[in-house]
Amino acid sequence: MNLSIQQTLLPGADLSERFQRAAEYGFAGVEVVAWGFPSPMPDHLAEIEKAMTASGLPVSSLCTKGTDDFVHPDPAEREKRLAGLVQMLKLADTLGARGVVALPIRPPVTMPDLSPLMDERTLITQMATLILKSALEKTAGGRAKIFLEPLNRYEAKYLRTVAQAADLCRAVNDPRVQIMADMFHMSIEEADIPASLRSVVAHVGHIHLADSNRSLPGHGHTDFVRPFRALREMNFQGWLALECGVPGKATETLPAAAHFLKICWQDATPEVG
Ligand code: LER
Ligand code: MN
Secondary structure (H helix, E strand, O other), rough: EEEEHHHHOOOOOOHHHHHHHHOOOOEEEEEEEHHOOOOOOHHHHHHHHHHHHHHHOOOOEEEOOOHOOOOOOHHHHHHHHHHHHHHHHHHHHOOOOOEEEEOOEEEEEEEOOOOEEEEEHHHHHHHHHHHHHHHHOOOOOOOOOOEOOOOOOOOOOOOHHHHHHHHHHHHHHHOEEEEEEHHHHHHHHHHOOOHHHHHHOOOOOEEEOOOOOOOOOOOOOOOHHHHHHHHHHOOOOEEEEEEEOOOHHHHHHHHHHHHHHHHHHHOOOOOOO
């Protein structure tokens, strides 16, 4: 199990201390989130590298924020966001991170409804496909993947299920574009999380972990064993990164959550036959 945690969940005065805590608590990597920085993440390369070296932990992945979503109605803003995504992909490659979590669009940003010529959904799909292909071209030869994340109905209108994200992956048709399946959003949108994961097996590249109430795993009512069994049967080799609230004393609840998740993973033995 490749267990990671976003740096914003960890206690510590600076990034190095946070990476250090992650290692102590039993995590194998850190997902670096743009929300945690006052300026663009690529400006923090030296700080991130220092934290990696001191802790011995890799950066599993990078996660963009809402103002980075790559589909936007304003052409200048779109250009800027594409350049930002390209920069993040290059940073991911420099750091050895598996990929960049990115979203096409979320409220309050919308695209125009050009009916009867084209409705908003079709326009977003076509625009997202072009932008993703362009980001791939501008990072040709790179290894970092783009992890497309569906969000729940209260946070997104366009991409809500892993099936919709798989459609977008197929439209781009490049192995560097994969699905980021977030267990919290899935617990709202998917009827059966393991079945949904199995139905998009070819495209799942990265996982966000949170319980049903978006608290630490073990603090809600999500059953982690069944989805983990699906992932193990799919031979999932990607990272699972914690993205959730942290109740109680982080120094106690974070190591307990890492332990709980490892036990769930162990218990999720693939069914034979
Ligand atoms: C937002 O709810 C989320 O899950 C993040 O990973 C993306 O901003
Ligand atoms: Mn997420």
